[in-house]
Amino acid sequence: MKLSLLGCLFAASFSLHAYAASEPPIRLVIHGGAGTITKNTITPEQEKEYQEKLTQALEAGYAVLNKGGSSLDAVQASINVMEDSPLFNAGKGAVFTHEGKNEMDASIMDGSNRKAGAVAGVTNIKNPINAAYAVMTKSPHVMMVSKGAEQFAAEQGLEIVDPSYFRTDFRWEQLQKAKEKEKVVLDHDGKNAALFVDPMMYDYKYGTVGAVALDKNGNIAAGTSTGGMTNKRFGRVGDSPIIGAGNYADNNTVAVSATGSGEMFIRTATAHNIAAQVKYNKTPIDQAARNALDEVKELNGSGGVIVLDKSGNYAMEFNSEGMYRGTIGNDGKPQVAIYKND
Numbered sequence: 469m470k471l472s473l474l475g476c477l478f479a480a481s482f483s484l485h486a487y488a489a490s491e492p493p494i495r496l497v498i499h500g501g502a503g504t505i506t507k508n509t510i511t512p513e514q515e516k517e518y519q520e521k522l523t524q525a526l527e528a529g530y531a532v533l534n535k536g537g538s539s540l541d542a543v544q545a546s547i548n549v550m551e552d553s554p555l556f557n558a559g560k561g562a563v564f565t566h567e568g569k570n571e572m573d574a575s576i577m578d579g580s581n582r583k584a585g586a587v588a589g590v591t592n593i594k595n596p597i598n599a600a601y602a603v604m605t606k607s608p609h610v611m612m613v614s615k616g617a618e619q620f621a622a623e624q625g626l627e628i629v630d631p632s633y634f635r636t637d638f639r640w641e642q643l644q645k646a647k648e649k650e651k652v653v654l655d656h657d658g659k660n661a662a663l664f665v666d667p668m669m670y671d672y673k674y675g676t677v678g679a680v681a682l683d684k685n686g687n688i689a690a691g692t693s694t695g696g697m698t699n700k701r702f703g704r705v706g707d708s709p710i711i712g713a714g715n716y717a718d719n720n721t722v723a724v725s726a727t728g729s730g731e732m733f734i735r736t737a738t739a740h741n742i743a744a745q746v747k748y749n750k751t752p753i754d755q756a757a758r759n760a761l762d763e764v765k766e767l768n769g770s771g772g773v774i775v776l777d778k779s780g781n782y783a784m785e786f787n788s789e790g791m792y793r794g795t796i797g798n799d800g801k802p803q804v805a806i807y808k809n810d
């Protein structure tokens with residue numbers, strides 16, 4: 469009797485273990501921007517704030533994935549936490565344009581069918597990533613810009629806020645400093661130089677946010693949301709809402725979200741570059757990410773990417789000094805990092 473009870477217990481624990489081992493993998497990887505992020509450029513208090521907010525973003529996405537929700541919902545849940553935080557250059561806390569406005573870009577992609585949605589130059593949508601999702605799911609289009617995107621978002625019932633909601637003093641001061649530097653360049657360079665001022669001359673600490681997720685059904689998705697670059701002009705749009713540049717997802721290859729000097733990410737089609745290497749050359753994803761960032765560097769750009777495939781393999785690569793980043797998997801234990809050697 470005793471023996472058979474033991475036998476039962478053994479069988480039960482064995483099957484429990486077997487069940488755990490065969491549980492479908494879930495994974496969420498996030499970034500909160502790359503740039504000149506070193507122990508010297510942020511205080512210990514700021515470091516702690518970033519760690520806590522990244523952890524909260526991971527937990528929000530994990531809660532969705534763990535209960536069987538979709539990778540698209542996890543990506544949005546996680547990005548919403550970062551958009552709502554003034555710490556990142558997305559949603560509240562977005563950087564200012566030359567004219568002193570906040571103009572935001574975002575995109576999302578569904579790896580199961582390669583549907584995608586994006587918005588650019590929006591000024592009053594509280595969570596631009598949700599507007600990108602609405603474009604993907606509620607319209608036949610992929611990208612909407614400016615007033616049209618705002619009207620569409622309002623009609624879809626998304627939260628609309630007064631543009632002043634996005635303002636933070638920190639970003640405002642950043643704009644004033646950028647304008648000062650531009651003036652110095654102008655004084656030395658003459659007439660029309662302002663049109664061609666190199667965006668890389670500004671304090672390079674981007675803060676764009678992104679997430680890639682794998683759900684229990686084996687579907688991957690990617691999302692990216694940003695305020696763009698401080699002091700941007702003339703309706704400038706970066707890589708974040710450009711499918712194949714700052715964002716991409718295909719179940720057959722990878723989900724990618726990028727951050728960095730957007731112009732160079734567009735010119736090298738970074739996100740699709742990584743997917744193409746995986747598809748045609750079977751390049752391991754971390755190597756594919758490094759190759760793509762090397763191309764960005766050839767054009768004097770820098771930044772980082774997060775990459776995830778449908779088996780749960782992931783990479784967080786960057787060629788800047790640091791990248792706010794983190795990941796969480798089946799065990800539900802969030803891991804966050806900031807600096808190069810973390």
Ligand code: ASP
Binds near residue numbers: 502675706708727730
């Ligand atoms: N890639 C973004 C852009 O160029 C900036 C960033 O990553 O922070 O708009």
